[in-house]
Amino acid sequence: MTNLSYFIAGYLVIFGLLGGYVLHLLTLKKRLDREQKELSRQN
Amino acid sequence: MLFVNKNLKLLSFLAFLLVLAAFAMVLFYAPIELNMGIVQKVFYFHVSAAWIGMLAFLVAAVCGILYLNKKQLKYDFIAFSAVEIGLLFTAIANFSGMIWAKPIWNTWWTWDPRLTTMTIMAFTYIGYLLLRRGVDNPEKRARFGSVYAIIGFASVPLTFFSSRLLRTIHPTIFGADTGDMAMIPAMYQTMAVSIVAFTVLFATLLWHRSLLAARESELEILRAQTEVLEFGEVLDD
Amino acid sequence: MKDWLHSVRTLVWKDLLQEWRSKDMLTAMFAFAILTLFIFNYAIELSPVNRAEIASGIIWVVIVFAGTLGLNRSFTAEQDQGCFDALVMAVPDVSAIYFGKMLTNWFVMLFVSVLILPIYSLLYNQSLFNAGFILVLVLGALCYSAAGTLIAGMTVQTRMRDLLLPILLFPILMPVNMAVVKAAGGILAGAPLMDVQAWLVLLAAYGIIVTTVSIMVFEYVIRE
Numbered sequence: 338m339t340n341l342s343y344f345i346a347g348y349l350v351i352f353g354l355l356g357g358y359v360l361h362l363l364t365l366k367k368r369l370d371r372e373q374k375e376l377s378r379q380n
Numbered sequence: 381m382l383f384v385n386k387n388l389k390l391l392s393f394l395a396f397l398l399v400l401a402a403f404a405m406v407l408f409y410a411p412i413e414l415n416m417g418i419v420q421k422v423f424y425f426h427v428s429a430a431w432i433g434m435l436a437f438l439v440a441a442v443c444g445i446l447y448l449n450k451k452q453l454k455y456d457f458i459a460f461s462a463v464e465i466g467l468l469f470t471a472i473a474n475f476s477g478m479i480w481a482k483p484i485w486n487t488w489w490t491w492d493p494r495l496t497t498m499t500i501m502a503f504t505y506i507g508y509l510l511l512r513r514g515v516d517n518p519e520k521r522a523r524f525g526s527v528y529a530i531i532g533f534a535s536v537p538l539t540f541f542s543s544r545l546l547r548t549i550h551p552t553i554f555g556a557d558t559g560d561m562a563m564i565p566a567m568y569q570t571m572a573v574s575i576v577a578f579t580v581l582f583a584t585l586l587w588h589r590s591l592l593a594a595r596e597s598e599l600e601i602l603r604a605q606t607e608v609l610e611f612g613e614v615l616d617d
Numbered sequence: 618m619k620d621w622l623h624s625v626r627t628l629v630w631k632d633l634l635q636e637w638r639s640k641d642m643l644t645a646m647f648a649f650a651i652l653t654l655f656i657f658n659y660a661i662e663l664s665p666v667n668r669a670e671i672a673s674g675i676i677w678v679v680i681v682f683a684g685t686l687g688l689n690r691s692f693t694a695e696q697d698q699g700c701f702d703a704l705v706m707a708v709p710d711v712s713a714i715y716f717g718k719m720l721t722n723w724f725v726m727l728f729v730s731v732l733i734l735p736i737y738s739l740l741y742n743q744s745l746f747n748a749g750f751i752l753v754l755v756l757g758a759l760c761y762s763a764a765g766t767l768i769a770g771m772t773v774q775t776r777m778r779d780l781l782l783p784i785l786l787f788p789i790l791m792p793v794n795m796a797v798v799k800a801a802g803g804i805l806a807g808a809p810l811m812d813v814q815a816w817l818v819l820l821a822a823y824g825i826i827v828t829t830v831s832i833m834v835f836e837y838v839i840r841e
Contacts, residue, residue, distance in 0.1 A: 339417065339483075340416075340417045340418060340419040340483040341417075341418050341419075343419040343422070343479055343480070343482060343483045344418045344419045344421055344422060346479050347419065347422035347425075347426075347476045347479040347480060348403075348422065348425070350472070350475045350476055350479060351422075351425050351426075351429070351472050351475075351476050354468060354471060354472050354475070355468075355472070355581075358465075358468050358585070359585075362585075362588055362589065362592065365592055366592060369592065369595050369596060369599060372599055372603075373595075373599060373602075376599065376602050376603060376606055379606055448834065448837055500788050500791050501788075503784075503787075503788040504788040504789065506784070507781075507784050507785040507788060510777070510781060510784060510785070511771065511772070511775065511781060511785060514772075514775030514776045514777045514778075514781055515774070515775050515776070516776070520774070523837045523838070524771045524774075524775075524838070526834075526837070527767070527771065527834045527837055527838055528768075528771065528785065530830060530834060531764070531767060531768075531789060531827065531830055531831070531834070532788070532789060534826055534827065534830050535764075535788075535789045535791075535792065535823075535826075535827070538792040538819065538822065538823050538826070539791045539792050541792070541819065542791070542792040542795040542796055542816075542819055543791075543795065545795075545799075545815055545816070545819065546795055546799065
């Protein structure tokens with residue numbers, strides 16, 4: 338198939354964006370965990 | 381309580397499996413379309429993503445109405461999360477659509493009504509997120525967000541109608557090619573599984589994001605209290 | 618109802634008088650509109666052939682951009698002097714504030730169009746004084762201020778203010794832009810009103826929907 342590369346690019350973009358968002362959520366969760374710990378230590 | 385963590389884990393697992401199954405069907409079950417070749421298979425996830433983009437806007441508008449009526453911040457957490465995830469899925473739909481359009485229509489972009497509406501919707505989502513960033517008071521932020529989600533949602537069908545009207549008046553913009561194709565049962569089934577998978581994925585992400593939004597807001601309050609303890613004064617907004 | 622009409626009239630009168638006394642905004646909008654016309658003159662070659670179709674687009678863009686300047690200002694006095702609450706208490710219903718501000722914005726936009734149309738006709742030797750064309754502009758400006766007043770009421774209370782207004786407003790205004798430019802362009806090119814009927818219906822529908830939604834939610838924008 339001549340347009341196989343477009344097919345691969347399409348799904349790379351789809352899973353890339355999805356994965357990126359999940360990663361974003363994970364880092365956000367980590368940040369919140371850390372901040373919560375810091376704040377509870379301060380109090 | 382709105383959030384139960386045990387079910388969430390189950391749902392996350394289910395979403396993961398469903399997306400995997402849908403992708404497997406795209407790869408191995410759905411036939412290769414004769415005219416368009418293998419790139420046509422992008423279409424399954426593309427349409428599902430576009431559907432979620434619209435569903436997210438509906439969720440945001442409904443939660444906006446609920447927030448304005450009940451004044452409970454949990455609706456605002458859901459609305460905000462829906463918009464953020466909706467932006468993600470409209471981006472997925474648009475980019476995958478462009479990649480599909482290049483080999484099929486020989487152009488990255490056309491002024492097709494669906495494409496135009498989807499993109500303008502993405503800008504409405506971006507506007508919503510920017511609006512929230514400009515307001516410090518959480519209650520006011522929730523109010524403004526709700527209002528904008530409602531008015532934005534009300535304008536989407538009009539945008540679609542007008543760009544469709546534009547097309548019927550200028551039919552030469554694009555040929556007869558509207559992306560409609562004759563679908564056989566295997567294609568319908570793949571499509572259906574993809575849409576279900578994305579809907580479950582959306583619900584999962586929405587749940588996770590709302591939980592995080594609730595925690596963010598709790599921390600915001602906690603931080604404000606700590607500041608009061610440290611500086612001994614109330615910083616009013 | 619009588620109370621309500623009275624307060625709308627008072628509000629419009631107050632705002633218009635304020636603008637008229639200072640003339641800051643009107644002068645700025647007017648100068649801005651003319652300058653934009655000049656930019657278009659050099660940016661787009663307006664040959665007599667394509668002029669009819671392009672004129673509607675240029676006029677509408679000029680009005681929209683100038684209108685944004687006006688909208689940005691429409692709540693600043695209340696915001697800066699912190700008298701939103703006083704305003705809310707002074708009217709029988711908050712929808713009166715919405716209508717008052719909307720009408721003011723509409724009048725200001727019409728005022729700018731009244732100045733810009735003869736100047737355009739003069740500069741480009743193309744008469745724009747066509748009843749259908751003006752009807753479309755008047756309707757379009759009404760839809761524009763219906764949506765713009767609601768958004769401006771929110772953005773004036775945010776940190777980014779004028780920066781945020783067009784970003785929030787333009788996506789929502791997209792149907793109005795398409796309808797006005799296409800309908801007005803069709804009329805200028807000589808099409809009868811019947812041909813652009815669909816666009817006029819769309820404008821009317823947009824106006825009704827946006828105004829209804831705005832009335833329902835405006836109190837959440839204005840009330841602390």
